[in-house]
Amino acid sequence: MSEASLTGREVNGGIVKPKRQLAMVFDLNKCLGCHTCAIACKTQWTSREGMEGQWWAVVNTMPGQGTPRGWEQMGGGFDAAGEARPGLIPVREEHGEAWQFNHAQMFFGGEGKHSHLQPVTARERPPAWGPNWDEDQGDGTYPNSWHFYLPRICNHCTHPACLEACPRGAIYKREQDGIVLIDETRCRGYRMCMEACPYKRIYFNHVRQIGQKCIFCFPRVEAGVAPACARQCPGRLRFVGYLDDEAGPIHQLVHRFRVALPLHEEYGTQPNVYYVPPLSPPRIDADGNAIEGSRRIPTEYLRSLFGAGVDEALATLEREMAHRRAGGKSELLDTLIVYRWPEGMFPDFPNGPADVPGGFHAR
């Protein structure tokens, strides 16, 4: 890293790219909405002072308001001409703050029969929003209700709006792997990055007065260990690897099979997290019969998230699955199945943390 690094910046109309780019593919057909990713990240990185309300890895029920509330309407990123779009800075209540509870009073302070265990916000109010507030609520009219789960982290974009927006030059993109980091020793908490990030994945630490976000678990990655959210994911849906590794699952799913698509590509930052879009059970008619061949998630909605490529991606998945049911082979489905973990999920990161000496990074 160097202050003068141009990696990730637009220079003369082109984006300066890192030597290699780490990326993830999330297969939404395997996501359980269990939030093990969120908790893995929380116990790994965000339990320190001022970070209690930060969830670098979240899972949103779609359609929904998400985290922070209404993030898709908050602007940021770049327009088609490459100009920065205006944006909003999400506030603590929109992210969902770390409510406090009255365990001590209830359990040991004599309040057990006079009150009940309850959450309270910093303003001493009952909570009105949280990082997973609209879980499973979904949309549609019964029985044609629908929802799915969308896990989100920092996209470690190829052209990070946050990086371009920081007047301190505190945000940089690593040359060796494209991970985007906020240098906390340079950050002065101006929050322009929060305004610029169209995915609203940057939090403000109100105690330390700095911006903080997903670091792609770079200390783990450096030891050959996949990021916590990916390695701890019991649904086995978070593929991790270098985009240029043509044999790896990321390149295969994104470029060869073209079933993995960026989220809101129109935000203009060239995100490096890709999604296999969700299939869905057919709709049901008034007589209680399935309407063969229909999808209950409106394809139009998926297009609004994943772009026009979603039609082809869904058609590919449906075609390959039909082929498999008929007894055929499918390299695509074998890739998504993941017979051997971790090799099939993150071939470049085969280690578990327990394989690494506890002092690997100690100085």
Added chain:
Amino acid sequence: MPVDLQRRRFVLAGGAALAGGSLGLSLRQLVWAEAAGADVLPPPGPAPVYQGFEDLYRAQWTWDSVVKSTHIVNCWYQRGCAWDVFVKDGIVWREEQSGVYEPTDPAVPDYNPRGCQKGGCYSQRMYDEGRIRYPIKRVGARGEGRWQRVSWEEGLREVADRIIDALVEDGPGSVVWDGGTASSGGGHGTGVFRGAHVLDTPLLDVNSDVGDHHPGAQATVGKISFSGSMDDFFYSDLILIWGGNPVFTQIPNAHFLNEARYNGAHIVTIAPDYSASAVHADEWIPVSVGTDAALALGMCRIILDEGLEDRAFIAEQTDLPLLVRTDTGLFLRASDLEEGGADDRFHVWDTGSDSLRRCDHRSLVLDRVQPALEGEYTVATPGGEVTVTPVFALLKRHLADYDAARVQAITGVGARTLAALARRIATAKAAAMVTQSNFSKFYHGLEMERCQILLMTLCGQIGRKGSGIVGFPALSIAGHETIAVSDGGFSPQIGALLLQIKNTPRALQWKMAGHTDEMIVYELAREAYRSGAHLPSNLYWYRFGLGSLLGSSARWDPTMQRELDAFLQEAYAKGWQIEPPTSRQRVFLEVGGNILRRTRGYNRLYETFVQELDLLVTLDWRMSNTALHSDYVFPAAGWYEKDDITWATPLAPYAHIVSQAVPPLGESKSDWAFVALLLKTIQQRAIERGIRDFVDRAGKSRRLDEVFDEFGFHGRYDEHSDQQLLTDILEMTTNLGGIGWEELKRKGFARYTGLDISLINTANATDIAPDATITANTWHTEKKLPWPTLTRRIQFYIDHPFFMEQGEQLPTHKDSPAIGGDHPLRMTGGHTRWSIHASWRDHPNLLRLQRGEPTIFINSDDARQRGIADGDLVRVFNDIDSFETRAMILSGLRPGQLMQHHAWEPYQYRDGKSYAAVTASPINPLQLAGGYFHLQPLPLAATPGPSDRDTRVEVERVEGA
């Protein structure tokens, strides 16, 4: 490689690093790679540059030691995950899945990484505000949370004295334990069982208590604990998720379902709500609440109408060819045909010879017999000629009631969808059913399970690779269980031998009579049950505090011709059910459960049961509602603070351990140590008080001043013996490949190598091979061993008097009674993704990912009609009681359905009243049946369960809230 050695080598290399700059860094990596073994790859990319801001985060990713562990909590279907626990500066920093399960079958996905978000934050849970750190004694009103800290000695002394008083004055039946759902295979389980055994004090049978007793499976296949492995689903081409929500409750397992789908399986989720498990299905079939039996029977009818049934399978494996007398409706038994004939020998009509044939009760092999499935036949008996007909013919007639139009009217499922699914099941190469323990908790759940089994059986979808149903999945280390009950005068190993010798004559007798090993295990378990080791919980609560609720069945159930109490008295009088103790209840020891949370109608117990106790004592690491209402609370060591081994299920067939990463927090102690110290204190106080004996429940005198000696095998074990006990247990264990405690502790888990003979294991009736998936019940389908039912077959016709009185000889749909009164909404339930029972219900980080407090789910239309907005405080009420909670509006909930996820603690509600306050949970009289070979009480099954699903309620907005 032991961690400390790795560290030492690393420190050496670190010295070189200081001296050599970047050269030192590469040296360090070299040494690490060498130390960690050849199969660990060096890190990718260039070596990290150690300077600047990034080091702040790198420095956080360091630790001092790693220990293998897991969580001994009953997450049941999904249980068993291997974790690495990382310790830094003497406290647990974090945990992460080990992810080192070896592949079994090379053609299927492996088990890695397992785990879930609850297990992933136990490191926070163990240090949070609710952790109990010291023994405390109640000084305020019960439940108020006013305590005085006491020493272990002080606390145990009073508890021991009260137990002694109770034993001497009211007998051992006045002291009851609840081992709860957190029981382990090592110190916890063995300690509690042995402690209770030595004092002759009973344990609650938690399984039927909570409704995991699968009454329909018990009635149909004569057992409940059978299941295949999760990776066996990879061989299915049709998977029915029906009666469960595995995406919530089998988080570590669920990937196998999604991967099976990619492998070509068609996944159908059947549920009233668009659940998380419907999201990834190929088809979701919404069904009206409580009508699943009708849905299954509708499909059965289509299968028979279209001749899609598997006749060979039916003839060999089921009672459908067995003959029933048309005059009495009873099976034609040998005792009908000849003087002194057995009443458990049955008959078919052989179409080859056109004659009556007696079935072989020792084998399912038909030989050359071709049993008739239809027709009426005349048989001569000493009492004259009788007409008989096969069960299949009766079934066919019975199914005439389940035409598609009627089924649609009941279930809401369209005729086209119904027929398509029936044909899919019948024609699938291997259809499997993911059924969990939801139907057990319906008033007519027995029928729902029976009908599901009938459907799968008609299609021969049982006991083949990739096919079958999941009963109560359970698998445990076997061979050591006798430690809990053997004579303390001998070593545990000799004790086991003595018990074996004692049981041998009877086992031989049963064997001679044609019992399989499986049946012999159940006979022994029934004997133990009759001796009072376990108490059928709902009969216990019926007697001690909840009679007016549990006994109110006739008030709601229009099909009952007499009160439940009449059924109950008959069942007691005939010895069909075990009567709970009559003595006053004086001391209740809660050592792993949470009766004042889980018991339906728990709030009545404050004024009845709890009021009458001398002492309510809880051992726990967290403040449960039972702990909060106790007289004494003792601190249990956390799961990373003790050594123990857990039970498992065939779904993930690995035995996992917990091991001590850090010393117990505060003054907490292991569960084993608690029981040992309690027994030790009882012995000591008996000596000090000069009380030598007490009289046990069989009327025999026992030494009270030697109970600890007996408990500890006369000096072999004391309160510090957790490791010695585990060493002995594993030495006696026969189905784990001979692995010892030390090796197991290093590895964290071991795959099961077989079932051996044990109550829960044997029912799986299958072999376990090291390189294959597990398919349940192949001993019956392939080896042709009889099923452990009265007829030795999968039995759909039950000619028990209670079944006949209720008109339920054959699998039947009955409408749910309006339990709770004439109210429009049906409250259903289920387990959440957010907690295992109440263990994580009050954890701040998990609450922050919910709404921070209890919610109930309501459909958008139902909410709109009642003026309820999302997040409103609402009052849910019926004729029983009411409670207040927050409404959450779900578009995917069925109109008229109200969904209450379980295990919120009552103290999370206003007025301490939870959803369990409105459940009457009446007992279905069929579940009092007994005296019928496979319908006799035994641990886990064949005793009455609860019926809280489909409780009728209404909901209204709380004004001004």
